Amino acid sequence: MDNNKNFVVGVFGDEDVLLHAVPAIREKGIKIHEVYTPFPVHGLDEVLGYKRTRLPIAAFLFGLTGTSLALTMQIWMLGFDWPMIIGGKNFVSLPPFVPVTFELTVLLAALGMVATFMIVSDMKPYKWPRQFDNRSTDDKHIMAIDLADNKLSKSEIESILKSNGAQEVNEKNFE
Amino acid sequence: MQVTSAIREPLITGGKTVHDVSEDISRQVEGKPTNLWKMAFGISFVLLAYGFYCVCILLWEGIGVWGLNKTVGWAWDITNFVWWVGIGHAGTLISAILLLFRQKWRMSINRAAEAMTIFAVICAATFPAFHMGRLWLGFYWALPLPNTFGSLWVNFNSPLLWDVFAISTYFTVSLVFWYIGLIPDFAVIRDRAVRSGHKMRATIYNALSFGWDGAAKTWMRYESVALILAGLSTPLVLSVHTIVSFDFATSVIPGWHTTIFPPYFVAGAIFSGFAMVLTLLIVTRKVFKLEDYITIYHIELMNIVIIITGSIVGIAYITEFFVAWYGQVPAEFYAFSNRAFGPYWWAYWCMMTCNVISPQLFWFKKLRTNIAATFVLSIIVNIGMWFERFVIIVTSLHRDYLPSSWSMFYPTMYDVGQYIFTFGLFFTAFFLFAKFFPVINMAEVKSIVKSSSEKKH
Numbered sequence: 001m002d003n004n005k006n007f008v009v010g011v012f013g014d015e016d017v018l019l020h021a022v023p024a025i026r027e028k029g030i031k032i033h034e035v036y037t038p039f040p041v042h043g044l045d046e047v048l049g050y051k052r053t054r055l056p057i058a059a060f061l062f063g064l065t066g067t068s069l070a071l072t073m074q075i076w077m078l079g080f081d082w083p084m085i086i087g088g089k090n091f092v093s094l095p096p097f098v099p100v101t102f103e104l105t106v107l108l109a110a111l112g113m114v115a116t117f118m119i120v121s122d123m124k125p126y127k128w129p130r131q132f133d134n135r136s137t138d139d140k141h142i143m144a145i146d147l148a149d150n151k152l153s154k155s156e157i158e159s160i161l162k163s164n165g166a167q168e169v170n171e172k173n174f175e
Numbered sequence: 176m177q178v179t180s181a182i183r184e185p186l187i188t189g190g191k192t193v194h195d196v197s198e199d200i201s202r203q204v205e206g207k208p209t210n211l212w213k214m215a216f217g218i219s220f221v222l223l224a225y226g227f228y229c230v231c232i233l234l235w236e237g238i239g240v241w242g243l244n245k246t247v248g249w250a251w252d253i254t255n256f257v258w259w260v261g262i263g264h265a266g267t268l269i270s271a272i273l274l275l276f277r278q279k280w281r282m283s284i285n286r287a288a289e290a291m292t293i294f295a296v297i298c299a300a301t302f303p304a305f306h307m308g309r310l311w312l313g314f315y316w317a318l319p320l321p322n323t324f325g326s327l328w329v330n331f332n333s334p335l336l337w338d339v340f341a342i343s344t345y346f347t348v349s350l351v352f353w354y355i356g357l358i359p360d361f362a363v364i365r366d367r368a369v370r371s372g373h374k375m376r377a378t379i380y381n382a383l384s385f386g387w388d389g390a391a392k393t394w395m396r397y398e399s400v401a402l403i404l405a406g407l408s409t410p411l412v413l414s415v416h417t418i419v420s421f422d423f424a425t426s427v428i429p430g431w432h433t434t435i436f437p438p439y440f441v442a443g444a445i446f447s448g449f450a451m452v453l454t455l456l457i458v459t460r461k462v463f464k465l466e467d468y469i470t471i472y473h474i475e476l477m478n479i480v481i482i483i484t485g486s487i488v489g490i491a492y493i494t495e496f497f498v499a500w501y502g503q504v505p506a507e508f509y510a511f512s513n514r515a516f517g518p519y520w521w522a523y524w525c526m527m528t529c530n531v532i533s534p535q536l537f538w539f540k541k542l543r544t545n546i547a548a549t550f551v552l553s554i555i556v557n558i559g560m561w562f563e564r565f566v567i568i569v570t571s572l573h574r575d576y577l578p579s580s581w582s583m584f585y586p587t588m589y590d591v592g593q594y595i596f597t598f599g600l601f602f603t604a605f606f607l608f609a610k611f612f613p614v615i616n617m618a619e620v621k622s623i624v625k626s627s628s629e630k631k632h
Binding site: 035041045055082086109123125129131135137 | 192194197319326327328330331336340341344347348358362365366367369370381382383386387390391392393394399400403404407410418421618619621622625
């Protein structure tokens with residue numbers, strides 16, 4: 001069997017049942033492909049064994065870029081490229097540069113982090129997501145298990161899902 | 176299985192299930208617009224069209240069509256600018272600061288409040304933009320762009336330039352924050368359209384949702400993005416009105432030159448922003464039948480924020496006056512006594528009544544849980560906040576240092592028209608939003624159905 005083609009899909013109706021089901025199913029040695037939920041279920045990433053996202057680091061680096069860009073721009077423009085006497089003040093003094101520096105830091109951190117999020121999550125306006133059961137945006141929590149990744153047979157996986165609180169167990173095959 | 180807290184009032188009433196949330200919120204997006212909606216949209220559009228006419232005359236003739244004169248160089252335009260920016264503070268405050276404080280009552284109101292923020296900031300930006308006169312050259316005056324004047328750069332020491340950066344950053348970050356929140360909800364409408372066979376709607380909302388899949392991994396990243404955006408927006412919200420207040424506070428005009436301005440402006444902004452959120456949401460919940468999601472409890476909590484910020488504003492007015500007397504600078508004390516007893520006394524006392532006295536009525540639980548009273552008071556608060564900015568700007572300018580320059584300000588129909596233009600723009604945009612976008616954050620509300628929803632009887 002090829003990867004990513006034949007799936008067993010468990011449908012859960014309650015987030016707490018799901019949170020207990022995930023570790024129980026994983027203990028049985030079943031590899032879960034992914035879980036799709038209508039809202040963020042807290043703790044689900046931990047029981048699925050996902051590593052913490054590194055997006056905060058990306059945000060910090062983008063913010064740092066904003067800070068240095070803003071400072072360089074202001075110091076170069078007013079201090080070196082075209083110095084002007086304004087109210088007898090120094091050409092370069094840091095306090096008046098603080099607001100613009102702060103704003104550009106926030107702007108680049110926010111835009112950079114969101115762009116990174118969209119890229120790593122492969123989100124594009126013209127892309128249709130691969131959906132196992134589109135009730136996952138309404139009120140169902142959908143657990144997809146790839147048959148090619150698991151040694152257990154389909155019926156064994158189905159009965160494990162059922163015994164862990166799945167309301168329905170379906171099959172989904174992609175071409 | 177629903178668990179209701181013994182000590183907190185439920186945030187969702189009517190025994191809603193997760194599925195009911197999708198149904199109730201998607202209904203107005205999927206259905207045909209009601210006659211009430213068409214009428215409201217029509218009125219806003221007429222205001223927008225009339226305002227557009229006034230704006231065209233303004234661009235053709237120049238700033239001379241406004242009532243400004245040599246002494247009063249800032250009047251309605253900057254008053255309206257500060258007023259709209261202030262209104263634009265509630266949305267990001269609700270979604271960012273209340274997220275960091277883990278206040279779950281924000282979840283039903285943050286979407287509409289953020290939309291209001293975005294439209295209010297657009298309205299605000301039109302005033303300084305048109306005040307520049309030659310709008311099409313504005314980019315060179317406002318942004319550090321290479322130009323043919325020998326690369327004469329913008330002045331980074333000027334608070335007016337800080338304002339450009341502060342407001343455009345605030346606008347962009349608020350827009351991104353709002354849109355990130357909308358993505359999972361667009362996917363809800365997409366999947367409902369797929370199930371009911373509306374192909375066109377499914378394609379449009381899929382594009383709007385960026386192909387959202389709702390995977391646990393995506394949600395993990397999404398939550399991290401939302402939290403960091405909240406962390407970034409929190410100082411941003413506070414910085415925007417601080418920088419707007421610098422436009423005045425860094426000058427040497429008596430009445431403007433005060434160090435109390437930044438906190439006083441920020442409190443006033445939150446005060447007027449919450450009032451506008453209440454005005455809009457009281458209408459929205461009625462029109463779209465969302466009483467189970469935006470409950471009396473939500474309205475009461477917002478009214479409590481209004482008491483707090485209104486009292487801060489009241490203390491600031493009194494402190495300003497006290498310091499003007501205690502500081503014994505004749506020009507400063509004159510500016511303040513002229514505000515209260517000079518030719519603009521009516522504006523000053525209107526401001527005092529609307530902003531200092533009227534929010535204190537919300538100490539009565541009967542009033543702050545009464546919808547009609549809240550609606551009326553929320554409008555009174557925004558009238559008061561408009562007069563606050565008018566008093567600060569016009570009374571400080573109209574008595575110049577030379578008595579021969581003393582003058583008064585009289586608005587023309589184009590001053591009024593520009594204000595009407597922004598009202599038209601604001602409400603047209605808000606009604607379009609309310610029709611085509613989900614007005615309540617479904618994903619967030621669904622996550623609290625279990626913990627904070629009223630039990631089914």
